[in-house]
Amino acid sequence: MVADFGYGVLVLTFLATFFSAGMAYVGVRRRSESLIESARRGLLLTFPLISIASAALIYLLVTDQYQVAFVYQVTSRNMPAYLKVTAWWGGQAGSLVFWTWLLSAFTTAVTLRRWDRDREFLPWVVVVASITLAFFLMLVIFFENPFARFYQTAEGVSSYTLPPAGAVLFTPPDGNGLNPLLRHPGMVIHPPMLYLGFVSFVIPYAFAMAALISGRTDDRWIRLTRRWTLWAWLFLSFGLVLGGRWAYDVLGWGGYWGWDPVEIAAFMPWLTGTAFLHSVMIQEKRGQLKQWNMILIILTYALVIFGTFLTRSGVLSSVHSFAQSAIGPLFFAFIGLTFITSFALLIWRWPQLHGETEMRSLLSREALFLLNNLLFMSILVVCFWGVIFPLISELVTGQKVTVGPPFYERATAPIFASLMLLMGVAPLSAWGHSTWKTLGRALWKPALGATIVAYPLIVTRTMNWIAWIGFYLVVLVLLVTLYEFWRAARARQKSHAENFIAALWTLVGRNRRRYGGYIIHLSMMLMAIGILGIELFQKETQGSVPVGQSLSLSGYDVKYEEVAQFNFKPGHDVMRAVVSVYRGGKFLGELHPRIDYYYSPTNPSETTQTMTIPGQRATLEDDLYVLLVDWQPVSTGGATFKIYVNPLVNWLWLGSLLFFVGVIIAAWPEREVEPVTESRSRVIRQVSAAD
Amino acid sequence: MQRMKFVVGGVLILAAVIFLIVTSTQSTAEYFLTVDEVSAKGAQVVNKNVRLSGAVIGQTIAYDPSTLTLTFDVAHVPGDQALIEDEGGLAEVLHAAVTDPGRAHVKVVYVGPKPDLLRNEAQAIMTGQMKSDGIFYADELLLKCPTRYEEAVPEQAASG
Incomplete structure (x- = not known):
């Protein structure tokens, strides 16, 4: 019942996005303010609608409705309520709904701004936002329906959006549960942060396209979206840092970044976004690089969709790519289509986007900004090459060759x-x-x-x-x-x-x-x-020691004291070791590296997942990172540890905190009066008056 | 004249980036091979950087915690994603590989902590070298278990 309702609301939203895009387009053709206004209202509808559908999904998640396939896949009875809520973005179908929900929230915020100025942008912003929304809703409705339910037919149990004739609803007694590796606070907020970053880059792109289509090619679109871009960049950076911190705390390999294709997929829009943030200043201050800024924002948008696609399609071999599904080709088609359309528009407006002044000196501030952009693009090219190299080498030589x-x-x-x-x-x-x-x-x-x-x-x-x-x-x-x-x-x-x-x-x-x-x-x-x-x-050592003995590394002595197993929660046991840390004979404290065992809810003797959580001692000088690798019962002897000393690594996390302070200062609302820009906008006014 | 300076600067940067990419690719490229291919190529791939993927055979897993030495056998699975899909998905392919006695096997040695996801019918993706003794010495071991969680994130064990 609730599932049908939620699905129906999503279908309705899908229709609303079509209505908005169509009305906005016709409104511009007929120069009809009232049609554009109804397009705007249509888009405003999407946020409450997707919120209702999401509420229905969350209701199903928290009330253990395991007949719904998505609920079965990502939750189980023994999970706490907050994890059942965040399971919303714990699987593919739900995270696509989450994506559309964020996007509709952002487009709503944009459409609610006062539109008495810059009205020529409005219909095209509505069109771009509606089309992007429609694409993701289409994926949800036709391919990845989070409301699909299990039905028993003659062939067995399978999930269906509409029950086949003669099928009986099938309700499993308990769900699969969210992967324990993902039940970590960092993992609970890492995906939404990345998605926030991804989604908020859609707004500057929508304004850029509106500027191209409407022919208003001055820097107004940049000024209007400057703060959006900064927040998008903040969220994306935050998402990347959280992902690194999660890997460091949970995956137990002593590192934070593995150049995995999915990490790179999130890093690539960050690179173009960072280049964009720098180069828009050149356009605002000197009236140069207008075409380049358009290229950067188009690339960023394409990379945002590509990033969502990579995490969601399983096209590349990666530790993240578990989600295998049919939506890959669709993503590919959508990226291709928007890419071609955007660049066609850009080429059409190319002559209007010439610089107002010329770059003269190689050492001028603007030339150095350009160099900064080229360097960011170089890193992008390296990353892109690394990601597609296996595909290229396979096409050319028939032999798959990868780079790590x-x-x-x-x-x-x-x-x-x-x-x-x-x-x-x-x-x-x-x-x-x-x-x-x-x-x-x-x-x-x-x-x-x-x-x-x-x-x-x-x-x-x-x-x-x-x-x-x-x-x-x-x-x-x-x-x-x-x-x-x-x-x-x-x-x-x-x-x-x-x-x-x-x-x-x-x-x-x-x-x-x-x-x-x-x-x-x-x-x-x-x-x-x-x-x-x-x-x-980084220094590392590993070895087995009996109780009371120590392992030494970089001046630290790590003494094995004891190990004990206890039942933490039903279906979740913890094996926890106690080690004492000494340096130069001085006792510094205890660490508790541990192994978490998770058992299958249906078969309690089957271990479904183990997690190796390090004991960490963090100082500004270094991080002592101790992993419990293996252990024997106390009577027979020892336990095995792997120890890393990671010098200076905590400056990385400290720096990321200062980073957020910096972005918030830069993004804080400010009165827009700069003498340079005033004189420049006067120049533009004179130019347009002469036209 | 001014324009010339910018053009020259741009060309220099482009050349430097291409140089970086080409040399880095040459010195770090790894051949992505299946167990069948490794067995077929024999001496050709000895001591080369290879990325090998295969299905873990549960009863061959042995771990010596005093030396942190992990040994296990992997069975051949197809390297091509489309082929895996045709044969019924990763879980099916892994199961078939482990239960089929006729498949080519390779013995793997890895030194380091025993990864949490190492178990029967997991897919192992290993980076390392094939030595002349016919054993694959892995520097890095990556595991995937397709069946259990829709969104499982496997453990990554990196050493070296």
């Missing part, structure tokens, strides 16, 4: 290093024109400072030249960025007779975008410290 993490590390490391150098140089270069001389004069002090700080730090510890370059660049960027804060605050302190802290506060408050950006740069450097530390200096 070493490929990505080798190919991207020099590009990341160049990006860091750029982060140190670009804030010091001037708009319009810079020379080696002016740049050199600004840069020599921080460069010297970095040498003084970095040299003793690195050389006394290691002769690894990659570390030398990496940490040198980190210190350089930190010094340049902090100096930018200091210099501006000092200037304000003198001119306004404020104290330094007050001056700094007002300064950041008045230029949120610039200083938010600098804070993001600082946070990136903290994260770089963590990444360099774990990538270059």
Whole structure:
């Protein structure tokens, strides 16, 4: 009953998106405000409708309605209520509904804004949003129906949207349950964060297309969506970091990023999005790179859909790709279609998108921004090549050849290093024109400072030249960025007779975008410290020890004290070891690495999943990461441990916290008055008056 | 003249990126092979970086916790996704591979913690080298169990 209702509501929503897209289109053709208004209202309907359908789905999940196939797949009776709710996005069909729900929420927020200005964008934003929504609803309705139920027919039990003739509803006594690996707080919020990031990039894309179709090719669409883009970027970054933290805490391999195709699929829109965030500033400040910005936002949108597709289709061999289904070709067709349409529109408007000024100096701020964009695109090309290489090699040579993490590390490391150098140089270069001389004069002090700080730090510890370059660049960027804060605050302190802290506060408050950006740069450097530390200096050891004996690694002694098994919950046992950590004979504390065993709800002697949870001791210096690998009963002896020492890795997590502070400062609403832009918009007005 | 500088700069960057991609691909590429292919190629693939996939045979799993040495046999499964679909999906293919005594087998040695997902009829995807003794020494072991959870995320055991 509830299932039929939920499905019916989804079908209704699907029709509403068609109505909206059609009305908006006809409204523009006939120049009819009332038709466009009804298109807008049609789109506004989608959010309450999908909310109702989602509520129906959640109701089925929490009330254990196992006759519904999706409920059976992702929940079981012994799961707590909050996990039954979040199981909404724990499986393919539900997560597609979740996607459409987020998208409808965002499009609703956009359509509810005051549309008295920029009205020419409205119908086309409605069209783009409706078509994207319609596509995902189509997948849900025709291919991945979360409301499909089990029916018993002569051939056996199978799930159907509409019951076949003579079939009897089949209700399993209990569900399969959500994979225990996914029952982790990080995993509960990681997918929604990634999806939020994915979905919110649809909005700037919709405005970009509206700008192309309506012919309003100034930077208005960028200004309107700037904050959307920042939030999209924040969510996507947050999703990536959470995924890394989850892998580090739960998967027990001592790392956070494995260059898995699905990780790369989420990373690729982040790369184009980051390039986009930088290059729109050039369009706003200098009126250049208009065509390039269009290309970037189209790419980002395509990569967002591609990312959803990769996680959902199983086209590539990956630790994530369990979802095998028929929706792959449809995704492919949709990406192809939007890609071709978008680029056709772009080519059509190409002449109107010429730059208003020309780039003259290779060292000017705008040229360095362009270089930054090229570097981000280079990383994108490396990633894309790595993902499709197996397919290409199979087509060309008939032999499937893959590339793994070493490929990505080798190919991207020099590009990341160049990006860091750029982060140190670009804030010091001037708009319009810079020379080696002016740049050199600004840069020599921080460069010297970095040498003084970095040299003793690195050389006394290691002769690894990659570390030398990496940490040198980190210190350089930190010094340049902090100096930018200091210099501006000092200037304000003198001119306004404020104290330094007050001056700094007002300064950041008045230029949120610039200083938010600098804070993001600082946070990136903290994260770089963590990444360099774990990538270059990770140490590991493993071995079996009897009770009372120790394993040693990097100055730590890890002493095995005891192991005990207890029944944590029905169907869930925990084997927990206690180890004492010593350093130089000094007791530092206990750690509790453990193995969690989950048993089948139907057959309690069958282990369905085990999870190896590390014991971690986190400090700014390093992370001691102890895994319980195996154990014997106490009488016969020992247990086996694997131990990692991950130097500096906690700077990665600290940096990610500072990163969020930076993005929130940059995205905080600000009055839009910048002298540069005013003079430029006046120029545009004169130009259009002359037309 | 100004334009020229930008063109030259762009070409240099492009060349550098292509150089990075080509050299990195050459030095890190792994051959994706099935058990049948490894057996057929024999000496050709000895000491080459290979990514091998196969079905884990449950009763051959042996683990020595004192040396963390894990050994097991894998049976041949098709490498092609379409072929797997034709034969009834991954779960069916793995089951058939393990129960069919006529399939080609390869012995695998892996040193490290025993992965949580290692069990009968799991799909093992291993990276490592085939040595002249006919044993596959895996540096990395990735496991997939298709049947149990719709969205299972397998454990990844990386070493080295």
